[in-house]
Amino acid sequence: MMLLKRIITLLLICILLSGCWDKVEIDRRSLVSIAGIDAGEQIGKEKELKKLKPDEPFTAMDIKKFHVTFGTPDISKLGPGQGATTEDIYIDTDAYSMQDAVSKVSLKSSRDLKFGNIKLLVLSKNLMEYPDAVKEVIDYLQREPSLNKMMYVVLSEGKAEDFIKFKPEMEKNIESYITGLIENPTSNTAILPITLNEFLMLLNKNGNAMLPSIVIEGDKKNIKVSGVALIKNYKLKGNLNSIETSNIEMLRGKLKGGRKVIYRNGHPIDITIDNVNRKISMNNDGEKLSFNIKINLEGQIRDYYVDDGLFSKDTLKYLQDNLNKSTKEECEEVIKITQHEFEIDPIGFREYVEKFHPNTWKRIKDKWEDVYKNAVIDVEVNSNIRRIGVVK
Amino acid sequence: MFLMNNKEFITPYGLFATIVVTVIGIGIFSYPREVTDVVGTDGWIVTIIAGIVNYSLLYVAYKVVKVNNYNKFYTMLENNFGRIISIILALIFIVSNILSISLGMRLFVEVIKMYLLEKTPTEFIIIVIILTGSYLVRGEIDALIKFNEISFWIMFLPIIVILLLILNRTDFSNILPMFNNSSFNYIKGLKSAIYSFAGIEIIYVTLPFLKHKKKIPNVALKSTVFITVFYVIIVIFTLAVFGKEQNKVLLWPTITMIKSISIPGAFIERWEGMVMALWIFFYFTTFTNVYYLSADIIKDMFNLKDIKLSSTIAVPFIYAIALYPENIAQLYDINNTITPLFLIFNLVILPLILFLGKASKKNKKQEEIK
Numbered sequence: 001m002m003l004l005k006r007i008i009t010l011l012l013i014c015i016l017l018s019g020c021w022d023k024v025e026i027d028r029r030s031l032v033s034i035a036g037i038d039a040g041e042q043i044g045k046e047k048e049l050k051k052l053k054p055d056e057p058f059t060a061m062d063i064k065k066f067h068v069t070f071g072t073p074d075i076s077k078l079g080p081g082q083g084a085t086t087e088d089i090y091i092d093t094d095a096y097s098m099q100d101a102v103s104k105v106s107l108k109s110s111r112d113l114k115f116g117n118i119k120l121l122v123l124s125k126n127l128m129e130y131p132d133a134v135k136e137v138i139d140y141l142q143r144e145p146s147l148n149k150m151m152y153v154v155l156s157e158g159k160a161e162d163f164i165k166f167k168p169e170m171e172k173n174i175e176s177y178i179t180g181l182i183e184n185p186t187s188n189t190a191i192l193p194i195t196l197n198e199f200l201m202l203l204n205k206n207g208n209a210m211l212p213s214i215v216i217e218g219d220k221k222n223i224k225v226s227g228v229a230l231i232k233n234y235k236l237k238g239n240l241n242s243i244e245t246s247n248i249e250m251l252r253g254k255l256k257g258g259r260k261v262i263y264r265n266g267h268p269i270d271i272t273i274d275n276v277n278r279k280i281s282m283n284n285d286g287e288k289l290s291f292n293i294k295i296n297l298e299g300q301i302r303d304y305y306v307d308d309g310l311f312s313k314d315t316l317k318y319l320q321d322n323l324n325k326s327t328k329e330e331c332e333e334v335i336k337i338t339q340h341e342f343e344i345d346p347i348g349f350r351e352y353v354e355k356f357h358p359n360t361w362k363r364i365k366d367k368w369e370d371v372y373k374n375a376v377i378d379v380e381v382n383s384n385i386r387r388i389g390v391v392k
Numbered sequence: 393m394f395l396m397n398n399k400e401f402i403t404p405y406g407l408f409a410t411i412v413v414t415v416i417g418i419g420i421f422s423y424p425r426e427v428t429d430v431v432g433t434d435g436w437i438v439t440i441i442a443g444i445v446n447y448s449l450l451y452v453a454y455k456v457v458k459v460n461n462y463n464k465f466y467t468m469l470e471n472n473f474g475r476i477i478s479i480i481l482a483l484i485f486i487v488s489n490i491l492s493i494s495l496g497m498r499l500f501v502e503v504i505k506m507y508l509l510e511k512t513p514t515e516f517i518i519i520v521i522i523l524t525g526s527y528l529v530r531g532e533i534d535a536l537i538k539f540n541e542i543s544f545w546i547m548f549l550p551i552i553v554i555l556l557l558i559l560n561r562t563d564f565s566n567i568l569p570m571f572n573n574s575s576f577n578y579i580k581g582l583k584s585a586i587y588s589f590a591g592i593e594i595i596y597v598t599l600p601f602l603k604h605k606k607k608i609p610n611v612a613l614k615s616t617v618f619i620t621v622f623y624v625i626i627v628i629f630t631l632a633v634f635g636k637e638q639n640k641v642l643l644w645p646t647i648t649m650i651k652s653i654s655i656p657g658a659f660i661e662r663w664e665g666m667v668m669a670l671w672i673f674f675y676f677t678t679f680t681n682v683y684y685l686s687a688d689i690i691k692d693m694f695n696l697k698d699i700k701l702s703s704t705i706a707v708p709f710i711y712a713i714a715l716y717p718e719n720i721a722q723l724y725d726i727n728n729t730i731t732p733l734f735l736i737f738n739l740v741i742l743p744l745i746l747f748l749g750k751a752s753k754k755n756k757k758q759e760e761i762k
Contacts, residue, residue, distance in 0.1 A: 021511040142641070145506045149652040197561075197633075197652050204637040358569035 030111035033088070034071040034175040036122040036160030037137060040064035040094050043130050064094040065133060068101035069161045072113070073173065088173045090165055098140035116146045120175040121153045121196065123211070124160035128229070128236035135234055142200055149197040152182055155211040155229040155236075163214065166223060174223070178214065181225060191225045192245055205351070207233040208344050210248075230342050238342045240334070247334045250327075251293060251347045251379075253278030260299070262322050267305040271323060271385060273297050280352050284360050290376040291349055297327070300387035311392035316385050324381040331379040345372060402601045404611045406537045409544040410598055410681060411450075411615040415591040416547075416622060417678030418500045421644040421671075422724075423588050423623060424630040428639040430581040431573045433566070435627040438578060442585035443620030449739045450592050450612045456743045457599045458608075465596040466692035472749040482689050485593075485742065488734030489686045490706060492590060493679050494713035495727050497521060500675040502720050503644060507651075508668045518714050521679065522707055529684045529703045533601065536684050540677060547673050548622075554667065555629060557653050562632035587731050588623065591678060593738050597685045643720075647671070683710075 042064045071088035091108050095101035106113055128134060141147060156163045168177040182193045192212050202209035213229040227241040240248060249255040258273040277296035282289060304310060338346055350368060354361045364371045427435035460468040469478035501517045509517065528539060602608065630645040633652065642648050650667050683706065690702035717723040
């Protein structure tokens with residue numbers, strides 16, 4: 001009996017402790033840290049694909065619908081005393097779907113690729129021209145459980161592949177550079193950081209979203225964030241530049257800091273904004289909606305001109321009034337662009353009505369597009385310049 | 393073996409922990425989706441109503457046990473209906489419980505396979521859970537209650553910390569508008585909300601061993617409030633993180649929510665593996681408690697000497713039922729069709745007939761005395 005027990009224990013140890021299905025040695029593993037998706041050469045052929053029936057054997061396995069590029073840090077160059085980041089290794093492939101890309105890339109890699117650590121996803125501008133293809137990509141991003149939902153998503157002006165293979169001067173690889181740009185608190189006033197989670201949320205609401213867009217500057221030395229790309233119904237609709245972006249951020253109430261400039265006697269006065277408060281209210285008379293956005297700004301003066309002082313109540317009042325006026329005009333300008341030109345709603349009026357005026361929402365739900373186009377939107381800015389630095 | 397019928401050893405806290413850990417199981421993964429699907433942003437209201445309904449069910453069950461002199465479940469049946477009918481009733485009860493934990497097991501394995509162990513075979517995970525579960529069940533009820541008492545803290549302390557970490561990405565205006573549904577929708581939502589309280593039948597096995605029997609209604613209230621508040625918090629948090637549209641799309645909003653935490657500057661980057669390991673407790677406690685309940689009734693039914701044999705009888709059934717559904721869609725389908733039926737039987741019909749049966753007997757006795 002004792003012997004039998006021992007044998008059973010040994011057997012159990014052999015069975016239970018030796019076989020581990022999900023084991024991968026760390027040196028056989030490669031962690032993908034950046035992914036870029038371009039439109040493939042044959043992306044326009046969607047009509048032909050629609051003719052395929054579900055039960056047909058899929059013969060056209062090499063349709064080049066997407067061009068996907070992955071970058072993984074070169075782990076062999078990592079070691080003690082060499083810093084935490086390395087240059088990337090790139091693998092790219094043509095594919096008819098995201099999963100196809102993933103399997104094709106695995107064929108090209110000697111290591112087991114893990115996609116759970118992607119930090120940055122670059123979608124190219126030309127991909128955004130094809131809403132059906134975008135929907136396929138979005139579904140993959142949503143469905144795949146291993147993906148890191150907190151990765152940043154950006155839109156590239158130009159091929160995503162070029163951006164991924166770009167060697168920035170400050171960092172060893174592009175994903176640390178761009179995530180650094182996005183996370184850096186002093187530069188992010190004009191950048192709208194969008195994580196995959198937020199991106200999916202925005203798209204699920206009504207197919208509209210915003211993404212920060214990046215460009216390679218003319219001399220090919222620098223990548224910079226050029227503003228926001230506006231997406232409507234999974235399709236790129238237009239761009240806002242960085243000043244418009246920060247105004248939109250202000251109107252959304254998400255601005256964390258920013259800068260405004262006023263000219264006085266021909267000299268610029270820079271005012272940094274430390275605190276923004278936004279409040280929307282709505283008036284609803286009959287068919288037409290009118291929104292009123294109240295913005296409270298708090299800021300301080302950074303620079304002016306030696307021969308003139310600012311240390312007086314009236315001067316500050318004068319500056320504040322001017323700041324109010326110019327900010328109001330800038331904001332109304334952006335609203336005009338988004339409301340009439342692009343017909344999208346980045347500020348979230350739709351959500352506002354749905355949340356705070358459910359009865360009105362029930363009435364106008366079906367014709368929201370028209371109602372929004374015809375709505376009157378007023379902006380009211382009230383700024384407070386609290387500090388002027390340490391001279392008069 | 394000591395005679396446990398003479399021993400009253402479960403403390404009120406033990407009862408509280410047992411009810412809480414048994415009721416809160418894998419349902420919590422998909423619960424926010426189910427209620428958001430029906431009532432949109434009003435999921436939390438429905439949850440509160442469901443909590444009230446469930447307290448009354450719990451109270452009825454308590455009354456039933458009380459009028460039957462805190463007898464064990466099967467003894468209660470036998471005293472009231474005689475041997476044959478009570479065997480049938482007990483069998484339905486056991487089958488429903490085994491079905492619910494087996495399907496729950498499959499669901500849990502699917503989640504684990506999705507997030508934690510991608511290539512490990514389903515069968516292997518199921519066998520391991522059953523083996524550990526039956527090891528615990530064989531340790532008799534005192535071990536089980538102690539396990540519940542400890543698990544309670546292991547489960548809920550980390551969850552509180554995790555919820556605090558999520559706070560910085562929430563937008564609580566997402567739970568607006570409130571009270572914006574037709575009353576029909578509320579009733580429909582209430583249906584799935586009440587199912588997520590399944591598991592309160594565990595009191596049939598714990599009440600006979602309870603130390604301070606006067607405190608039962610109080611403990612029942614406390615545990616129902618705890619469960620309700622926990623569900624409400626989860627619903628509100630998932631809404632605040634995802635908004636209602638995204639909540640409807642995600643299969644398991646709760647897990648996705650926890651996956652989307654990132655702690656800036658933390659030394660662990662992807663820590664949801666740890667959290668997934670924590671979820672194992674949520675399922676495992678439900679499994680072992682309901683498993684014990686079924687095994688205990690089998691034991692009494694066939695007059696077996698101890699629970700070791702009866703718990704072994706259940707194992708092949710659990711394994712087979714867990715492997716039966718072909719895919720996740722079918723799994724949810726089966727689950728949604730049979731859970732309501734069994735739940736109504738377990739928590740409404742059975743207590744009622746037990747209660748009425750007892751009452752009519754009392755009357756008869758009184759008439760005889762006259």
